[in-house]
Amino acid sequence: MRTIRCAIYTRKSSDEGLExxxxxxxxQREACAAYVLSQASEGWKLNPGFYDDGGLSGGTLERPALQKLLGDVREGRIDIIVVYKVDRLTRSLLDFAKLVEALDAADTSFVSVTQSFNTTTSMGRLTLNMLLSFAQFEREVTAERIRDKIAASKAKGMWMGGTPPLGYRPDGRSLAIVEDHAALIRDIFDRYRRLGNVRLVADSLLADGITTPCRVNGKGRSYGGCAFTRGQLYTILRNPIYAGRIPHKDKVWPGNHPAIIGQAMWDAVQAQLSDNVKGHRTTREANASLLAGLLVEPDGNPLIPVHTTREHRRYRYYVSKAHQHGTADPDTSALRLPAREIEQVVKQELTSLLADPIDLVARCGIAITPAMFERLTIGCEQLGVDLRRGSNAKLKALLHRIVVHRDRLDLVLSPSGLIELLKIEEPESVPGEVICKTRVRLTRSGRAIRLVHDNGCTITGDPYPTLLGLLVKGRRWWVELARGELDVAGLARRENVNPSYLTRVARLALLSPSVIEAILAGKTRTDLDGNRSLALVGRTSNWAEQQRLLIA
Structure with a gap:
């Protein structure tokens, strides 16, 4: 007799009584084990593993024990899943459909020991769906009742549980002030009124050695004892609980707990926060171009940001100011750089410099001590992250200017700015600026000027869309010609193209694998367009020669 391997799954929605x-x-497990034992004559055997989810809702499949069980099912270790009731497995019809699909794929079934039905018949499946519908309905009604009760209680000013905000402790259905922590909250509000900037408040608290108080949550875990972050300070300054109110979704109700912050102070801080947010938004919109004010030509003529809109898409460039304003020598060519490419170059080069802090400070003439090494390493790593995210202020503090030559870019670094950003001790004398030359040059592709590496690859590494389209079309046409059902003339008529053009495109199917990989990775020569590619491919079928002609 074949052994049928059984696994018992149990679940409880709340953690009450689990101790x-x-x-x-x-x-549940005892009842299921007894049922498995009663089926021993049929070859049922209980697996020793435990699959218990305590304190987890049946409205989701993201349960550790259930995921472990499904993993064992996929690996073919289980033939039957035994549950006390079907709703222990799930209370969602949609999730149940997913489970049935997964079990069918692994040739596994499930059994409910308290509900008898046969899912091989249409009536059995209907019965099962009805049971699950009622289980889902029960869960949703319970959730609605809980939500309504919380909303009604908060409308009466009650505290409905959770982690109390700093400065308070739970006091039944209200909050009581913890005076030591409340003094810190008042100090934070006073500092913001005086300094007017959350970042400055965070810096001043750190300078004074003030950290978040150590507290213990409801599960006995301790937290706190670290520096205040700007996010924490924003949350404190925006929390109406400190003004004696209880928030619920988009409404705020008068609370039953005492206020830590007076109404006048609260209103003044909220108005100040709103004004500052508006100011930040204006600044962000004005500084959409990351390198504005930094790019110059070798003769000192600045490049300014401009943009154009085509088919609802915005394209940004940096162009020579003299040509843009019509004051340049008409015999000289205008410099027009794609903004996305040059911004990516600058961020890549600066990040590469910051990846080797010792070499960078040596270039800037800064002598470091062993005690400074840890701060220098951590500071450079964080600064690299900020630059990749597009921090305009830190970029301009680190760079004096960027000189755009035809054969390279010169990044003119500010050693004093680097010292200030890394917060390291400033030596007696440092150079005013340090020039770092990049291996990036300008080239013309059609009517546009592009930035490429010394090896000829584009900066962005994006594949050329036209060349990709030709490659796909060429492979499709080559396959159809190889079948022999159509000749070149017949296929050209069907595709409404010239036979000569179809032949040249179909030859792309003869490209070497390395050339195809280069096309997909965007590593072909920058001066290649669709027509030039077809002309070069038509010269030779030798793979080595193709690589020389097409790859950067």
Whole structure:
């Protein structure tokens, strides 16, 4: 007789009573184990593994024990899943459909020991769906009742649980002030009124050695003892609980707890926060171009940001100011750089410099001590992250200017700015500026000027869309010609193209694998367009020669 391997799955929605020696999970497992034992004559055998989810809702499949169980099912270790009731497995019809699909794929079934039905018949499946519909309905009604109760209680000013904000402790259905922490909250509000900037408040607290108080949450875990972040300070300054109110979604109700912050102070801080947010938004919009004010030509003529809109898409460039304003020598060619490419170059080069802090400070003439090494390493790593995210202020503090030559870019670094950003001790004398030359040059592709590496690859590494389209079309046409059902003339008529053009495109199917990989990776020569590619491919079928002609 074939052995049928059985696994028992148990679940309880709340963690109430789970600390007892014999709890609901044990009762479910005992009933299921007895059922498996009663089927021993059929070859049923219980697996020794435990799959228990305590304190987890049946409205989701993201449960550790259930995921472990499904993993064992996929690996073919289980033939039947035994549950006390179907709703222990899931309370969602949609999730149940996913489970059935996964079980069918692994040739696994499930059994409910308290509900008898046969899912091989249409009536059995209807019965099962009805049971699950009622289970889902029960869960949703319970959730609605809980939400309504919380909303009604908060409208009466009650505290409905959770982690109390700093400065308070739970006091039944209200909050009581913790005076030591409340003094810190008042100090934070006073500092913001005086300094007017959350970042400055965070810096001043750090300078004074003030950290978040150590507290213990409801589960007995301690937290705190670290520096205040700007996000934490924003949350404190925006929290209406400190003004004696209880928030719920988009409404705020008068609370039953005492206020830490007076109404006048609260209103003044909220107005100040709103004004500052508006100011930041204006600044961000004005500084959309990351390198504005930094790019110059070798003769000192600045490059200014401009943009154009085509088919609802915005394209940004940096162009010579003299040509843009019509004051340049008409015999000289205008410099027009794609903004995305040059901004990416600058961020890549600066990040590369920051990846080797010792070499960078040596270039800037800064002598470091062993005690400075840790701060220098951490500071350079964080600064690299900020630059990749597009921090305009830090970029301009680190760079004096960027000189755009035809054969390279010169990044003119500010050693004093680097010292200030890294917060390291400033030596007696440092050079005013340091020039770092990049291996990037300008080239003309059609009517546009592009930035490329010394090896000829584009900066962005994006594949050329036209060349990709030709490659796909050429492979498709080559396959159809190879079948022999159509000749070149017949296929050209069907595709409404010239036979000569079809032949040249179909030859792209003869490209070497390395050339195809280069096309997909955007490593072909920058001066290649669709027509030039077809002309070069038509010269030779030798793979080495193709690589020389097409790859940067």
């Amino acid at each position: 007892q020696d014999f709890n609901s999970l044990d009762a």
